[in-house]
Amino acid sequence: MSQQAPRRQSDNKGRQLLIVGSIFLGAILLGWLVFATVSASRRAKAAEIALELQQLETAQRDLERDYEDLNNEFAQFENSRKYITDDSVKRDLNDKYEAARLQVEKLQQELSNHKRKSSAEIASLRKEIETLRALLRHYVEEIDRLNKENQELRSENEQIKRRNDQLSSQVSETTRRNEQLAERMTLAEKLNVTGLNLVGLNRKGKVQKKVSKATQLRLTFTIPQNNSTPVGEKTIYLRITSPSGQLLGSGGTFRFEDVDLEFTARKNIEYAGEEMLGVTMFYDVNTPLIAGEYTVELFADNFRLKSQKVALR
Numbered sequence: 001m002s003q004q005a006p007r008r009q010s011d012n013k014g015r016q017l018l019i020v021g022s023i024f025l026g027a028i029l030l031g032w033l034v035f036a037t038v039s040a041s042r043r044a045k046a047a048e049i050a051l052e053l054q055q056l057e058t059a060q061r062d063l064e065r066d067y068e069d070l071n072n073e074f075a076q077f078e079n080s081r082k083y084i085t086d087d088s089v090k091r092d093l094n095d096k097y098e099a100a101r102l103q104v105e106k107l108q109q110e111l112s113n114h115k116r117k118s119s120a121e122i123a124s125l126r127k128e129i130e131t132l133r134a135l136l137r138h139y140v141e142e143i144d145r146l147n148k149e150n151q152e153l154r155s156e157n158e159q160i161k162r163r164n165d166q167l168s169s170q171v172s173e174t175t176r177r178n179e180q181l182a183e184r185m186t187l188a189e190k191l192n193v194t195g196l197n198l199v200g201l202n203r204k205g206k207v208q209k210k211v212s213k214a215t216q217l218r219l220t221f222t223i224p225q226n227n228s229t230p231v232g233e234k235t236i237y238l239r240i241t242s243p244s245g246q247l248l249g250s251g252g253t254f255r256f257e258d259v260d261l262e263f264t265a266r267k268n269i270e271y272a273g274e275e276m277l278g279v280t281m282f283y284d285v286n287t288p289l290i291a292g293e294y295t296v297e298l299f300a301d302n303f304r305l306k307s308q309k310v311a312l313r
Contacts, residue, residue, distance in 0.1 A: 070107075070129055073136050103132060189229050191236075191271070193306040195222040198240075198296055200289070200312060211291055211312040217248075217283040219296065221306070223269075223276040231273045237263040237299040238281050243292025249283055256299055263299075 107128060110121075199207050200214025208214040219238060239261070240248040249264040267281050291313050298305040 070133055070136070073133070103128065107132075189301070190226075190303040191229055191234065191300055191305050192224045192226055193221050193298055194224060195220070196296060196298075196306055196308050196310075197221070198294065198310040198312070209313060211289045214289060215285050217285065217289075219281045219283075221279055221298070223271070223279060225273060225275045227273060229271065229273065231271055234269050234271050234300050236267045236269060236279075236281070236305070237261075238265045238267070238283070239295075239297040239299070240264045240283060241295040241297075243290060243294065249286075254299065256302060256304075261299075 107125060110125060197220045199218055200209075200211045201216040201218055202208040202213065203215050205216075217240065219240075235254075237254050242248060247262055247264065251263045251265055253260040253262050254266070255261075265281050265283050267279070269276065269279065289312070293309050293311050295307065295309055297307045
């Protein structure tokens with residue numbers, strides 16, 4: 001009986017040691033499980049954070065590209081808005097454009113302020129970019145509409161200009177024809193002169209062959225019938241220019257094409273619309289004449305009736 005008691009005590013100690021060992025081993029196992037769980041959770045969280053940062057960086061790069069695209073679109077609008085000709089529309093678009101341009105500069109500053117943006121900041125900036133892009137599309141549509149209207153106006157103006165040019169050409173042609181007709185009608189009223197003959201005379205009134213010995217020059221001519229010439233009294237002016245270019249005589253002056261001209265002699269006639277034969281005019285020689293070619297001119301009613309060269313020996 002004394003031997004069974006020590007054995008029982010020994011078995012109890014063994015069970016106690018086993019229990020203590022099991023508890024210790026369980027604690028170690030539990031601690032390892034807790035550590036493993038925490039480590040795994042931390043790794044998962046770190047991976048999630050890394051993924052989120054990568055997504056934010058990608059989103060920010062996309063946002064910066066969107067901004068560059070928007071900036072380029074605004075640059076194109078800057079080039080095209082100068083073609084707007086309507087002042088009120090131009091002022092309105094310019095005001096809106098300047099406000100939008102300031103907003104773009106604010107976006108640029110926002111993008112450069114911090115290296116990395118939060119998802120909320122990126123979403124806000126993207127929303128502003130989309131708003132500006134929609135506004136820019138409205139500007140472009142407005143410019144296209146205005147350009148179309150301007151093109152239509154230019155086309156209408158070109159048509160009007162062509163019609164005006166055609167009308168001006170027709171008016172000019174009509175005016176030219178009227179002027180030609182008026183000139184022909186005016187010229188038709190001019191007295192005609194034919195059979196002009198200039199000779200020198202001696203003291204007895206006979207023809208002197210040598211002009212140096214002539215004491216008088218006689219001019220004869222015929223005025224044919226002209227029904228277009230107004231009838232009535234006419235004053236005919238004679239100019240005789242010597243071979244040296246000197247006007248013979250000094251009978252006075254008459255008005256021709258707003259200029260006062262000296263004449264050699266003048267004669268009043270009564271023109272009745274009928275042919276007048278042998279009209280005669282004289283010049284009394286007061287200085288010796290020289291042989292050569294003399295220029296004879298006749299004027300009446302502000303017309304030069306005749307201009308002819310006559311050789312006198």
